[in-house]
Amino acid sequence: MEAEWLAALPRLRERVGDRNFATWIEPILCVRDEQGLRLEVPSRFFQEWVTRHFLSRIREALADSAGMIPAVRIVVAAAEATSTPRDSAPATPQRVTRTRPKIGRLVAEYTFDTFVVGHANEVAYRAACSVAELPGRRFNPFFLWGGVGLGKTHLINALAHDLLARSPRRSMACLSAEAFMNTMITSLRQDQMAAFRDRFREVDVLILDDVEFLAGKERTQEEFFHTFNTLYAASKQVVLTSDKPPHAIAELEQRLRSRFEGGLIADIHPPTHEMRIAIVTKKAAVQGVDLPPSIACILAERSGPSVRELEGALTRVLATTSLRGVPLDVEMVKRLIAPVTPPPTVISVESIQETVSQHFRLSVVDLKSHNRARSVTFPRQIAMYLSRRLADASFPSIAEKFGGRDHSTVMHAVRTVEDKRNQDPNTGSLLAILESEVRSRVNA
Ligand code: ADP
Ligand code: MG
Numbered sequence: 090m091e092a093e094w095l096a097a098l099p100r101l102r103e104r105v106g107d108r109n110f111a112t113w114i115e116p117i118l119c120v121r122d123e124q125g126l127r128l129e130v131p132s133r134f135f136q137e138w139v140t141r142h143f144l145s146r147i148r149e150a151l152a153d154s155a156g157m158i159p160a161v162r163i164v165v166a167a168a169e170a171t172s173t174p175r176d177s178a179p180a181t182p183q184r185v186t187r188t189r190p191k192i193g194r195l196v197a198e199y200t201f202d203t204f205v206v207g208h209a210n211e212v213a214y215r216a217a218c219s220v221a222e223l224p225g226r227r228f229n230p231f232f233l234w235g236g237v238g239l240g241k242t243h244l245i246n247a248l249a250h251d252l253l254a255r256s257p258r259r260s261m262a263c264l265s266a267e268a269f270m271n272t273m274i275t276s277l278r279q280d281q282m283a284a285f286r287d288r289f290r291e292v293d294v295l296i297l298d299d300v301e302f303l304a305g306k307e308r309t310q311e312e313f314f315h316t317f318n319t320l321y322a323a324s325k326q327v328v329l330t331s332d333k334p335p336h337a338i339a340e341l342e343q344r345l346r347s348r349f350e351g352g353l354i355a356d357i358h359p360p361t362h363e364m365r366i367a368i369v370t371k372k373a374a375v376q377g378v379d380l381p382p383s384i385a386c387i388l389a390e391r392s393g394p395s396v397r398e399l400e401g402a403l404t405r406v407l408a409t410t411s412l413r414g415v416p417l418d419v420e421m422v423k424r425l426i427a428p429v430t431p432p433p434t435v436i437s438v439e440s441i442q443e444t445v446s447q448h449f450r451l452s453v454v455d456l457k458s459h460n461r462a463r464s465v466t467f468p469r470q471i472a473m474y475l476s477r478r479l480a481d482a483s484f485p486s487i488a489e490k491f492g493g494r495d496h497s498t499v500m501h502a503v504r505t506v507e508d509k510r511n512q513d514p515n516t517g518s519l520l521a522i523l524e525s526e527v528r529s530r531v532n533a
Pocket of ligand 2: 241242243298299
């Protein structure tokens with residue numbers, strides 16, 4: 090009979106819409122017992138909400154696909170309910186295998202399939218794929234960082250979905266650092282710390298989003314440190330995300346910082362123009378809209394730096410056009426997104442030269458000179474690489490600004506730094522730090 094539930098899901102999705110479906114229907118666990126279908130939900134709030142808003146549509150969808158209306162009950166899952174005899178499960182319920190974590194929840198749409206890969210996130214993406222292949226072995230912990238709205242949460246959800254798809258019995262916790270803290274506080278208050286610890290230390294995979302939130306929260310850090318150590322010692326995979334690299338998280342205990350630094354650190358950069366076009370086109374396709382390239386291009390150009398803003402612009406355009414029942418047209422799109430978006434910040438080769446020379450305690454003159462001492466050539470190559478990546482300048486124009494060199498020198502420098510970056514996580518971190526220094530200088 091659970092097959093009926095699975096069969097009803099597509100209809101249900103149509104009836105409630107994608108967002109409601111992901112939030113309210115997907116988390117439901119369908120179990121068959123003597124009384125019919127028991128739909129298990131995570132909390133009382135959830136139970137009330139689903140009962141009030143979706144129960145009739147659930148019945149209809151089931152009736153449509155099964156040809157009869159089965160008995161359906163919505164109950165709070167045993168672990169969180171004060172169990173009553175009626176709610177207790179029969180001896181061996183046949184559970185529909187679900188891809189969801191034991192603690193926390195995933196966003197259904199955030200999968201590897203819907204993640205656009207390009208230069209800016211390739212390293213992070215490949216690292217996430219490796220972790221999904223061999224959790225707990227190769228890269229532990231996996232620390233992913235990058236600016237707001239650049240796809241960290243998407244990528245760890247994709248990783249989580251993939252891990253669960255590969256092995257649905259794997260027990261996983263996937264939640265924000267803030268949720269971790271709130272759960273801890275509740276457990277403290279209810280004098281249930283032992284249960285809290287057991288719960289987290291038993292998982293096979295722990296994914297904690299936005300760990301920068303732990304800054305200054307000593308008690309939570311302390312608790313997390315022990316959880317981390319237990320999992321790590323048992324070769325369980327830990328995945329962390331943050332908006333900055335470990336060393337830049339202020340008020341993070343040193344011992345925790347060195348744990349974070351002990352694995353693989355990968356960062357996500359802001360996407361290039363081409364990637365933004367690919368992303369916005371894909372996002373539109375997910376919503377069933379075939380976005381014309383001219384419009385994808387305007388959106389990619391004009392919305393703010395993060396992908397979230399790009400998505401916001403798309404949503405605004407699609408909403409307005411569908412409300413007014415008009416087709417997408419270039420001029421209208423321009424009008425729609427012009428007023429709310431600030432001009433993109435321009436990063437100059439000069440500002441990169443200043444940042445890099447300051448970082449390495451050199452003068453800009455040295456950086457541009459033909460001095461071939463290693464203490465100067467390495468920073469110079471880095472500055473050339475960053476100029477290419479961040480300032481969007483051509484090879485010849487960069488060469489010109491580095492003391493009138495040949496452009497092949499710049500190309501060579503970029504390749505050299507890229508190779509280093511791919512082979513050595515430290516170089517990756519260094520570049521990331523410099524990039525954020527450059528950006529903060531520009532935005533200052
Ligand atoms: P972060 O956690 O880094 O702040 P999110 O993962 O929440 O960012 O991403 C913000 C939005 O942008 C999400 O809707 C996400 O799906 C989308 N997004 C970001 N990067 C990509 C990408 N490379 N491909 C597809 N969508 C992306
Ligand atoms: Mg996030």
